[in-house]
Structures are given as structure tokens and as C-alpha cells.
Amino acid sequence: MAKAFTTIxxxxxxxNIENVDTDQIIPARFLKATTRDGFGKNLFxxxxxxxxxxxxxxxxxxxxxxxxxxxxxxAAKNFGCGSSREHAAWALADYGFRxxxxxFFADIFKNNALNNGLLPVTVSxxxxxxxxxxxxxxTLTINLETQTIIIDASGESExxxxxxxxxxxxxxxxxxxxxxxxxKTEIENFENA
Amino acid sequence: xxxxxxxxxxxxxxxxxIDGGPSVLYxxxxxxxxxxxxxxxxxxxxxxxxxxxxxxxxxTADHNVPTLNQHLPIKEELSRKQVEALIKxxxxxxxxxxxxxxPYQGIVHVIGPELGITQPGMTIVCGxxxxxxxxxxxxxxxxxxxxxxxxxxxxxxxxxxKPKLMRINVEGELKKxxxxxxxxxxxxxxxxxxxxxxxxxxFAGSAIRSLSMEARMTICNMSIEMGGRCGxxxxxxxxxxxxxxxxxxxxxxxxxxxxWKQLYSDAGALFDKEIFIDAADxxxxxxxxxxxxxxxxxxxxxxxxETINDNDKSGLNKSLAYMGLQQGxxxxxxxxxxxxxxxCTNSRIxxxxxxxxxxxxxxxxxxxxxxxVPGSKQVEAQAKAEGIDKIFEEAGFILRQPGCSACLGxxxxxxxxxxxxxxxxxxxxxxxxxxxxxxxxxxxLTAAAAAVTGVVTDVRxxxx
Numbered sequence: 145m146a147k148a149f150t151t152i153x154x155x156x157x158x159x160n161i162e163n164v165d166t167d168q169i170i171p172a173r174f175l176k177a178t179t180r181d182g183f184g185k186n187l188f189x190x191x192x193x194x195x196x197x198x199x200x201x202x203x204x205x206x207x208x209x210x211x212x213x214x215x216x217x218x219a220a221k222n223f224g225c226g227s228s229r230e231h232a233a234w235a236l237a238d239y240g241f242r243x244x245x246x247x248f249f250a251d252i253f254k255n256n257a258l259n260n261g262l263l264p265v266t267v268s269x270x271x272x273x274x275x276x277x278x279x280x281x282x283t284l285t286i287n288l289e290t291q292t293i294i295i296d297a298s299g300e301s302e303x304x305x306x307x308x309x310x311x312x313x314x315x316x317x318x319x320x321x322x323x324x325x326x327x328k329t330e331i332e333n334f335e336n337a
Numbered sequence: 338x339x340x341x342x343x344x345x346x347x348x349x350x351x352x353x354x355i356d357g358g359p360s361v362l363y364x365x366x367x368x369x370x371x372x373x374x375x376x377x378x379x380x381x382x383x384x385x386x387x388x389x390x391x392x393x394x395x396x397t398a399d400h401n402v403p404t405l406n407q408h409l410p411i412k413e414e415l416s417r418k419q420v421e422a423l424i425k426x427x428x429x430x431x432x433x434x435x436x437x438x439x440p441y442q443g444i445v446h447v448i449g450p451e452l453g454i455t456q457p458g459m460t461i462v463c464g465x466x467x468x469x470x471x472x473x474x475x476x477x478x479x480x481x482x483x484x485x486x487x488x489x490x491x492x493x494x495x496x497x498x499k500p501k502l503m504r505i506n507v508e509g510e511l512k513k514x515x516x517x518x519x520x521x522x523x524x525x526x527x528x529x530x531x532x533x534x535x536x537x538x539x540f541a542g543s544a545i546r547s548l549s550m551e552a553r554m555t556i557c558n559m560s561i562e563m564g565g566r567c568g569x570x571x572x573x574x575x576x577x578x579x580x581x582x583x584x585x586x587x588x589x590x591x592x593x594x595x596x597w598k599q600l601y602s603d604a605g606a607l608f609d610k611e612i613f614i615d616a617a618d619x620x621x622x623x624x625x626x627x628x629x630x631x632x633x634x635x636x637x638x639x640x641x642x643e644t645i646n647d648n649d650k651s652g653l654n655k656s657l658a659y660m661g662l663q664q665g666x667x668x669x670x671x672x673x674x675x676x677x678x679x680x681c682t683n684s685r686i687x688x689x690x691x692x693x694x695x696x697x698x699x700x701x702x703x704x705x706x707x708x709x710v711p712g713s714k715q716v717e718a719q720a721k722a723e724g725i726d727k728i729f730e731e732a733g734f735i736l737r738q739p740g741c742s743a744c745l746g747x748x749x750x751x752x753x754x755x756x757x758x759x760x761x762x763x764x765x766x767x768x769x770x771x772x773x774x775x776x777x778x779x780x781x782l783t784a785a786a787a788a789v790t791g792v793v794t795d796v797r798x799x800x801x
Contacts, residue, residue, distance in 0.1 A: 162652050163530055163628050167766040172747040176401065176415035178375035178422045180483075195754060195772040220651070222531040225564060225628075226766060227745075228466040229373065230482035250534060251500075251566050252466060256482035307498065309358025321380070321484070324492040327353070327361060331494055334352045334363055 147261040148317035152242055153285040153296065155214035157206050160276050164219055165226035166253060170235040172227075183231050184238030211280040215242040218275050222246075224253025233260045243286050245293065247272045258310050259320065265293055271302045288314055339603025341502055342571050343537045346477045346600070350460045352494060359496040365459040367394040367489045368445045369432070371401055371423040372747070373464030377487035378426040390493045391431040395454060398423055398436050399444045400465075401747050404710050404737035407437050416748065430490075443713020443739040446470040446681035450554065451715055453583025457572035457597040462489060466561045467681045467763065473553035474580075475572035475600045477537070480561060500566040501535055501609040504602070506542035509616035514797040516691070517552035518683060518761065518780035520544065521559040522622035522632040524614065529648035530630035534564030536610065539602060544616035545570060550579040551687035558682045559763050562629040571601040621796055624765045624778040625668055626656035631765070633668060635783060635795050641665045659767050660775050661755070669793050673777070675758035676701075676788040677770070679710030679737075680744035683761035683781050686719045692785045693725040695796075701733040702791030708750065709734050710742040734788070746771040759787045 174186040192207050194200045201208040217236065223246040224232060233256040236244065243263040257264045265286060267275075271293075275284070278295065285294040288311065294301040306314070313320065324331075340348075352361040369377075374396070381388065388394060401416045411417035420437065427434040435441040441448055446467050449455040457475035462468060464486040471478035481495065488495055507520060525532075538560045545553065553570050560568025577594050580586050587593035620634035631649055633639065640646075641664040645653050657664060662671070678684070678692055689711065701707050709729055711717040717739055720726055726736050743750040744762035746769065752758040754773025761784050765776035777793065786796035 161655070162648075165628070165764075165766045167745075167764070167769050171768055171772070172400075172745040173772075175372050175747065176419055178419060179379065180376050190768045190772055222534065222564070225530060225534075226466065226561075226764060228464060228480035228482055230376075230464075230484060233482070248531065248534065250531070250564055252480055252482060255485065259482060259484035307358050309355050309496070319484070320496045321488045321491055324361065324488050324494050324496065325386075327494070328492065331352055331361075331363070331492055335493075 149242065149261055149263050149288050149314045151285065151287045151289070152215055153283055154216050155212070155281065155283050156216035156218045156245070156275070157212045157214060158276050159206055159217060159219040162220040163222045163225055166224055166229050166232040167226055169224070169232040170229065175229060175231050180234050182238065183235035184240070187235040187239045215240060216245060216284055216286065217241045218245045218272070220246065220272070221248040221269070223249050225250040228252045230256040230260070233257045233262050237262045245272070245275065258314065261314065261317065263288065263314060265304050267293060267302050267304060274300070339606035341602040341606040341608065342475060342539055342569060342600055343477065343502055346458055346460065347499060359498045361494050362460060362497045363494055364462050364489050365393065366449070366454060366461045368449055368461070368463035368468070369394060369396045369486060370445050370463070370465065371398050371419045373483050374426065374486055375419065375422045376483045377490055378430070380487040381490055386491055388430040388432060388490045393493060394432045394490065395449070396423060396427050396432050396434040397442055397445050397448055399739070400741045400745065402437055402740040403748055404740045404742045404750055407738045413749070440714050440718070443716065444681045444684060444741055446558065447685060447712030447716065450474065450550070451583065451713060453580050453586040456580060456587070456593070457576060457600050462495065467558050469560045469565065469568045470554050470558040470681055472557040472560070472567050472569035473550060474576055475569060475597065477567055477569065479567040500537045502539070503533055503536040503610040503612070504539045504541055504608045505612045505614065507540070507544040507614045507616050508542040509544055511544060511616050511619065514621050514782060514800055515619050516780045516782055517548055517555040519619055519622045521556045522624065522629070522778065523619045525559065525562055525630045526622065526632040527614070528563055528612065529646065530562060530628040531564045531648065532630070533560065536565055538563065538565040538568045540568060540570050541602070546573065549687060550575060551685040554685070555682055559629065562763055572597050621780065621783050623668055623783060623793060625660065625662055626653070627659055627765055627767050629763065629765060629778060631656060632778070635669055635793060638665055638667050639663065669795060671777070671793040672757060673705060673759045673787045673792060674756040675752050676705055676707040676784050677710070677743045677758055677760040677762065678781055678784055679708065679712070679742050680762035681712065681741070682763045684710060684712030684716065686716050688761065688781045689716065689720050689725055690723070692781050693728045695782060695785045696732045696734070696789070697728050699732055699789050701788045705788055705791050707734040707788045708737055708743060710737045711739050713739050743770050745769060746774070759784045759793065
């Protein structure tokens with residue numbers, strides 16, 4: 145069962161890069177585990193650390209900059225494209241993110257995020273660009289019940305879409321699999337029809 | 338109003354539609370592999386349930402296997418444990434496994450079609466985004482995450498929202514030296530790496546219909562690179578002839594064909610978006626950047642901030658810095674260090690034949706390393722039966738053993754940092770083929786030409 149999501153208020157990490165693919169979120173060489181745990185330490189591995197024996201944090205990458213923190217990642221459009229690896233959603237959640245805000249998400253990533261209690265929030269391009277100009281200390285409030293994202297300091301807000309079924313699942317921490325298992329008889333009837 | 342091919346298949350598989358939500362979609366065939374399935378089996382075990390329809394799931398080991406000395410135990414401990422977990426899970430749950438050493442082992446999207454498991458009208462899923470490949474047979478086939486793998490194992494169903502529909506029509510005859518990989522790289526360069534996000538994409542038109550099944554698979558394979566939920570092509574005689582006689586082809590083949598012949602988009606069927614492409618405009622293509630939409634003709638120049646399309650503008654400098662390439666420079670003549678011919682995009686027997694017929698009597702450049710990784714044990718065996726392995730050997734190419742290999746650099750087949758690899762695979766993302774590796778995506782022909790010259794080459798100059 146995923147963690148329930150109602151409302152969060154948090155600072156955010158701005159990742160102003162378009163077309164962030166899941167190979168960047170978690171490179172393939174870290175997909176060798178057989179459990180879902182511990183992927184956060186390799187989140188954005190090759191952008192975050194040098195690729196030599198020292199494995200030093202790269203100062204220019206946002207996750208290594210102390211002025212940025214929080215449970216919300218704000219990323220440029222087409223976030224999560226490429227490989228279907230759910231490890232990308234696991235890595236973001238394991239690192240501590242509970243929501244990702246972008247103007248456009250790749251389909252498979254969006255499903256994977258929703259299946260792990262990580263809320264993908266799709267906003268307009270203009271609202272997204274506004275977020276990238278905010279002060280480091282700025283906080284955002286994401287309210288799933290009202291489907292709004294608010295810039296707390298100014299009160300500016302935008303509504304976001306989520307289908308009613310997924311919203312109920314997220315609010316209650318339900319998994320799709322529980323629902324599907326409850327449908328066993330209907331599925332068997334469908335097979336025999 | 339007519340129905341689209343997609344709608345015909347979709348409607349037949351909807352068990353139920355939830356009000357204001359997704360549909361419960363029945364899945365006919367499910368492929369699994371070692372990397373994205375262990376956590377799904379753990380989930381089943383935790384719930385104390387077994388695979389619901391084990392005969393509808395087929396497993397293989399491909400992503401994380403060595404491509405040399407496959408008869409020996411896997412050296413790398415974590416990789417070995419992942420493959421062992423697959424064996425254990427398949428045994429416990431009664432799932433057919435074509436594992437290492439099995440004559441049917443290979444890349445999941447190569448073995449499904451070649452065994453005749455993939456058939457028109459089916460819904461097919463796998464925990465791998467390139468599942469879109471199977472759409473070449475007129476099936477709805479798409480990649481899923483591990484939570485969804487668990488759902489299919491547990492219930493043979495998924496919750497899915499119906500995507501929008503797009504049709505891409507490619508009309509006319511392809512020019513010399515232009516193959517299906519060039520078609521799809523060309524489409525990507527026009528509509529970008531997110532141009533089909535939210536859509537199921539049907540490929541149609543005379544140029545598509547003229548293609549073999551292998552060539553069609555290359556195109557559907559890369560529909561995910563446009564962001565497409567799936568790619569599909571209406572089945573025809575080419576499709577039926579390909580399936581006929583394969584191991585898992587339907588017993589009553591004529592009856593099946595009669596049903597498959599109903600699978601096409603009716604005249605007047607509505608698409609949310611339609612794109613028209615003239616096959617004559619397509620030249621041999623290559624990518625210069627770090628997403629598959631960043632492609633140009635091999636004779637072209639790398640875009641500049643002024644000439645590039647809006648989709649890639651902000652990422653251009655970051656991409657070129659990573660690639661070590663310059664705005665406005667020609668791509669032809671760019672030094673290549675590695676040539677990788679393989680992956681679920683281009684590792685089928687037709688791809689190997691294409692490379693062999695071009696390379697016969699030629700020698701690879703001395704400072705280039707060439708890896709040829711067949712898509713499956715059956716492809717490998719066929720290549721050997723046809724003497725293709727000898728042609729490769731004489732040219733200085735290495736024919737390795739089947740697997741995903743340097744497409745994603747998960748096993749030891751990695752391109753070293755800073756080196757250029759011309760690759761027949763599907764993704765040129767940063768670090769995809771190894772940390773710091775620089776990937777140039779191209780067709781098997783263009784890759785083979787670079788293997789001979791050591792630089793990016795217009796293959797047409799070397800064709801008779």
C-alpha cells in the first residue's frame with residue numbers, strides 16, 4: 145500500500161532541464177537490485193557525482209546546493225521520458241520527494257509515480273517558468289483534494305488535472321492491484337465470454 | 338463513423354470502464370525479464386498469491402546478461418543474483434523461461450515475434466518501454482512499470498486510460514541507402530522526442546506497407562522515443578507470411594488470418610492528429626544530440642541556436658557540450674571509436690544480413706571496435722547457418738552472444754567515457770551506453786559504413 149497524499153507545504157528543488165529521461169534519474173547500472181529500497185542514494189547519479197574513483201559531489205548540480213531543499217521537485221517539460229524503469233519513481237520517492245511538478249510528463253513515468261504515492265503535478269508552461277524565478281526560500285502548497293498548487297508567498301495558484309479514480313487512490317493510499325484483485329470474478333467472466 | 342485499428346483492438350479487451358477513471362484492460366500476452374520483474378514477484382509472494390494465468394506470461398534473460406562466454410556462470414554478483422531470482426520466480430510460479438543457454442533465449446522483443454507468440458489483435462505488455470515493437474503486427478503493445486507487472490501477474494489486467502490517436506502516413510518510395518531506421522529517425526527529427534506523448538501512433542502509407550516485418554518492428558520499436566504510448570501497423574500478407582509456420586503460430590491458421598484481416602482503420606475513422614511524410618524526403622539519418630529527436634541527415638550540419646526547432650532549443654548547448662560537438666559543424670567525417678550493431682531496434686536476421694552484404698570483402702578501420710550482438714539465439718544460429726559470422730570475422734567484426742548489451746550498458750558492454758559510438762540502438766541519452774559515452778544513433782547500414790571508414794560516412798557513397 146502506497147503512502148496517502150493529501151496536502152504538502154514545502155520548499156522545492158528547481159531542475160530547469162527539459163526532457164529529463166529515466167536513465168538520468170537512475171542509470172541502468174544501478175538497476176541490479178531485486179528489492180524496491182535504497183535507490184535514492186543513486187538518484188541523478190551522473191549529474192550529482194563525478195564519474196571517477198573519488199565520486200565527489202558536483203557543486204553545480206541542484207541536489208548538492210544547500211540553498212535548495214524540500215519534498216517537491218520542479219522540472220522542465222517532458223520529465224521522465226525514455227525507459228519504463230519504475231526504479232526512477234522509487235529513487236525519487238526514496239530520496240524524499242513526494243511530488244514532481246512539470247508542464248509535461250512522459251506517460252509511463254506518470255503511471256509509475258502514481259503507483260508509488262509520488263504525485264505528478266502538471267502545470268502550465270507559464271506557471272512553471274514562474275516557479276523557476278522564485279526565491280530559494282519560497283514554499284509551495286500542493287492540495288490534492290482541491291487539485292491546486294499555490295505559491296505561498298504571493299497566493300498565486302493553478303489547478304491541476306488528475307483522474308477521479310487515481311485521486312481517490314492517492315488520497316487513501318490505495319493500490320491499483322487491490323482494486324484489480326477485487327475484480328477477479330468479472331475478469332474470469334470476461335475470459336469465458 | 339469508422340473505427341481505428343487501435344479502437345478495434347482496445348474495445349475487445351475492455352473488461353470494465355470505471356466512471357471518471359481508467360478502463361480495466363485485459364492483457365493477452367505478458368513478457369518478463371530479469372530487471373523489472375523481481376520486485377513484482379516479491380509483491381505476489383508478500384500477498385501469498387500465485388501468478389493468475391502463468392501460461393500467458395513468457396520470460397527471458399536479456400538486459401543484464403554477458404554477451405561473451407554465456408556458458409560460464411555470470412561473474413558479476415548482482416547480475417547473477419538477478420538472473421537467479423528470475424529462474425526461481427519462474428519455477429515457483431510455473432512461468433515458461435527461455436533463460437541463458439536455451440535455444441530460444443534473446444532480447445524479449447526479438448523472441449516474441451520470432452516464436453510466433455506476438456500476433457495481430459493482441460494486447461501485449463512487458464516491463465520495458467520498447468514493448469511498442471510488437472505493435473508492428475497490429476497489436477496494442479506497450480511498456481509498463483514494475484507495479485503494473487505485478488498487476489498483470491496477479492490479475493492478467495491493467496488499469497489504463499485510453500490514449501489519443503495519431504496516424505503517421507509515409508507515402509512513396511524510399512531512396513537508395515535509406516532503410517526503416519532512417520524513416521523513424523526522420524519522423525523523430527520532425528516531431529521531437531515528445532511529439533507523440535499521450536498518443537497511440539498508427540504508422541501507415543505505401544512506404545510502411547512496403548517494409549518487411551523486421552523493418553516495421555524497427556519503426557514501432559522507436560515510437561516510444563516520440564513519447565507514444567504504443568505504435569502499431571495494420572497487419573497484411575507480409576504479417577501473415579511472417580507468422581506462418583512459427584512455433585506458437587495459431588493451430589487453425591486460416592481461421593486466424595480471416596480474423597486478422599479485419600484489423601485495419603476503417604475509411605473515415607477519426608484520428609486526433611494526422612501527419613504526412615514523403616518518403617523521398619528521407620535521407621540516411623544520424624543523431625548528434627542527447628535525445629532521439631535530435632537527428633539530421635548524415636550529409637547535414639548540426640543545428641545552431643538559430644536553426645534548431647523550439648523543442649530542443651534550451652537543451653542544445655548542454656547536449657553539444659556532452660557530445661563534444663559544435664553548432665553548425667558537419668556531422669560527416671566525425672571520428673567514431675565504437676560501432677554497436679544490436680538492440681531490440683536492429684538485431685534481427687535481416688539487420689545482420691544487411692550489414693553482411695555491405696561489409697563483404699571490406700575491412701573495418703583499424704582504430705574502430707565493432708560489436709555485433711544478435712537479438713536472439715535463433716538469430717545467432719541463423720547467421721551462422723548462412724555464413725554471416727564468417728563474413729563478420731573476415732571484416733574484423735566480433736559476433737557476440739544475444740542480449741541487450743551496449744544499448745543500455747547494464748552488463749559489461751559499456752562504451753568508455755568520452756568515446757564516440759555509432760549505434761543501431763534507440764537511445765542517445767547521456768550515459769546510456771556507459772557513463773560519459775557519446776552515442777550517435779543510425780541505421781545498420783550507416784553504422785557499417787562508419788565501421789569501414791572510422792568516421793561518420795554517407796553510406797550511399799559506398800553502395801554500388
